[in-house]
Amino acid sequence: HPRPERNVGRASFTSVAPNRKDDVVSAEGFTHDVIIRWGDPVTKRAPRFDVHHQTPEAQAQQFGYNNDYVGIIPLDGRRALLSVNHEYTDPELMFPTGTDELLKKKIEMAAHGLAVVAIERGRAKGSWKASDPRRSRYNRRITASTPLRVDGPAAGHELLRTKADPKGTTILGTFANCSGGTTPWGTTLHGEENFHGYFDASGALDPKQADAYKRYGITGQGKGWKDVDERFDLTKTPNEANRFGWIVELDPLDPSAPPVKHTMLGRVKHEGCNVTIARDGRVVAYTGDDEKGEYIYKFVSRDRYQRSASPAARRHNKTLLSAGTLYVAKFTGDGDADGVHDGTGTWIPLASEKKSYVPGMSVAEVLVHTRVAADKVGPTRMDRPEDIEPNPVNGKIYCALTNNSDRGKKFTTDEANPLASSMTRKKLGEPLTATSGNRNGYILEVTEGRGGSCGKGYETSTDFTWDLMLICGDPAAQETYFAGFPKEHVSPISCPDNVAFDAVGNLWISTDGNQLGSNDGLFRVPTNGPERGRVQQFLTVPYGAETCGPLVSPDQLSVFTAVQHPGETDDATFEKPTSTWPHTDAFPRPSVIVSYAK
Ligand code: FEO
Ligand code: CA
Ligand code: CA
Ligand code: CA
Secondary structure, three states: OOOOOOOOOOOOOOOOOOOOOOOOEEOOOEEEEEEEEOOOEOOOOOOOOOHHHOOHHHHOOEOOOOEEEEEEEEOOOOEEEEEEEEOOOOHHHHOOOOOOHHHHHHHHHHHOEEEEEEEEEOOOOOOEEEOOHHHOOOOEEEOOOOEEEEEOOOOOOHHHOOOOOOOOOEEEOOOOEEEEEEOOOOOEEEEEOOHHHHOEOOOOOOHHHHHHHHHOOOOOOOOOHHHOOHHHEOOOOOOHHHHOOOEEEEOOOOOOOOOEEEHHHOOOOEOOOEEEEOOOOEEEEEEEEOOEEEOEEEEEEEEEOOOOOOHHHHHHHOOHHHOEEEEEEEEEEOOHHHOOOEEEEEEEEEEEOOOEOOOOOOHHHHHHOHHHHHHOOOOOOEEOEEEEEEOOOOOOEEEEEOOEOOEOOOEOOEOOEOOOEEEEOOOOOOOOEEEEOEOOOEEEEEEEOOOOOOOOOOOOOOEEEEEEEEEOEOOOOOOOEEOOOOHHHOOOEOOEEEEEEOOOOOEEEEEOOOOOOOOOEEEEEOOOOOOOOOOEEEEEOOOOOEEEEEEEOOOOOOEEEEEEOOOOOOOOOOOOOOOOOOOOOOOOOOEEEEEEEO
């Protein structure tokens, strides 16, 4: 293990102050390198990026736009594979003025999806850089047009069949990939999140699907992709929308294997998916549905994880997400008299691979229309459940509930979603003002099991206890709570989005949409011991950017962060970009960075 000052989990640092700089600002004693930017070569055949003469063919070989999830698969001590999501595109920031509209759409389709990029250690301890793609047999791009395999109980179901895919087992593309997870068997998972906004309609929508479309916010108002590929026209291809909203599993170590859409994990606006192994060997996967008032889900596998390193065991483990039981969470408070937002909860079953627990819906219907199914069993409407991940040290599960401006209006408050009003500020230096709804978000902590059997290993339990470990915001605001830690010693934090852990069990939180006037950033907070709740800002990202990833390297020397959509602000246009980070040219470039001790 590295010396404490180089160990990102143990090093002490002074928190980064809130700011509006067009740069990554690291805590003193730390620095960062840019590993790979939008447009950098990924495959062997990738041409050099030329923003003024970009083509869809070039983009399909280059690093995509808006990097979000970052997974790492180690190859040996010096080399590893980055597995990255390219969630969406910002056309107003990507193209020179006057670019043909149809060409833009084709390039954008190629800028979505996933990337596998070989990286190697840099000269400084803890630094990493992209390897020469011409020497990597793993580098790979998946776009909105790459064939993916469908797996699980809904594969082949009528609701997934189209004219181009009458068997309902091969889907072209993955997009809106937000967060993800890395499995114990060395594959990466990628959540298809805001897929509803990709489908147009040239005429009427299929009346048979009207209710389900509505529940997922599918209106036929898309991005004009139907002009490039008519499967994005719901009037012509009504089932195409049912083919997105899944958890995708990618094997970065097998470049020829198509990624897999796992129908057993349900179809929602998946933020990410994180897997742990319970004490009986079954695997448990947690996933959030990121929209106001949506639910938290978990999956428990039917079969058991095989610990052997043999190829046969790995093949077996790659089938674990194909059969099991999907649950949705209900939270019950124990009252506010104890001064803590906490209580008990249950996981309500929705479907197993052969049995539906929802009256009137088949297994496949539950999995394709998971929101509709969940509505029938009474789970708790949460404040936008984003990333959710088990802490490998204390075994508890941590979920970022990013915000909900409609809490207290469209959604009534409850002990797990207590705020109908919160303190925000529009600009740094201005005073806080009361704003309706939950604007700064929470960190929810779940302990699986009840009574004598609690925590690590009991993830298959259908009972749990929970508490709100953090009520985010400016520590000066009365409503904020940092697990009881003295507020004068914590950083302001707003809109938690992604979570990760280091080897001592600290929670790392990246934010999206700061409501306190600062740029977004990355925070470290202990979950146990006397410093539990001491939130410290580790870095801030450039103007207009969202902080994604994050990921602590297994050797504890490095933190990987995806800097997503620098310059994305209300006034974002190419004529007047609000960010040019990483200052390569006039075009801001989403990039993956690595932070390490100087
Ligand atoms: Fe893509 Fe929920 O953030
Ligand atoms: Ca309570
Ligand atoms: Ca996110
Ligand atoms: Ca987000």
